[in-house]
Amino acid sequence: MPTNDTFDICGINHLALVCQDMNRTVDFYSGLLGMPLTKTITLPNGMGQHFFFDIGNGDHLAFFWFPNAKPGVPGVSHPAGQVGDGDITSAPASMNHVAFNVPLEKIDEYQSKLEAAGVNPTAVVNHDESATGISEDISETTFVRSIYFKDPDGILLEFAAWTPDPDRRDATS
Template identity: 65%
Template structure:
């Protein structure tokens, strides 16, 4: 939990707002992630290690496979103003956090463009916390509308 507090409060600037000691020595801590929302973490002294590729992606999107198990959290996207994305990259790298270059997500076949253009809807960087949780800083470049929801959700039987 100490590394989690150092990272989320120290590097990402999320204030620690509530701490709870659990029976058996565990802990449950809450961080203010903005807009009245909290990010909560549990720590248990005898918990099993995470399993990359199961409990979270084994890699960043620029380094390999991002598949994770159903029911796991693949990644968390945190919103920043569009004009702050480059400052976020600089701040992460200054803190020693490895991150991707800025990705320009669009509706093309590959879903990403090397260049920013009118079809880019979000600019993102990806990195991991000390426990391997995948994080994204997302700078939305336009408002989303009904036309942005155009795919039917699939089920395993559809594959």
């Protein structure tokens, strides 16, 4: 059922990010995270490559590799710190992080899998409506549980799971 009366938006077709090394990116997203590589395109005039990973539900995460791309700047192009351990701000028009929807009951298992693979995930974060916005344990106001980690280029990623019957009150600014 559409939720938008103006445009019939059906979800995300793809998000396109930029990587420093295509092979390393494919190894991480396809090899470690298990996302199938579904399309690769060589850009004209030696501009680089564009490639797509299936992230489920018909959605894709895409990357460009540009041979002459400038390096990312922590705190500008992406967060310098990790959630719970440093500054996570980034500049307007940057991509702060990408959150992948995962089953609630798999959060702890996925944290362990990432650690075993040499990735450094955060502790499980219970996002809630407390003064700090997070709690150590699930509370009645917890609306999503998450773990955060970075890809080889420092892109902040999140495995996130909505809690059962999260409070879906209208957002306010």
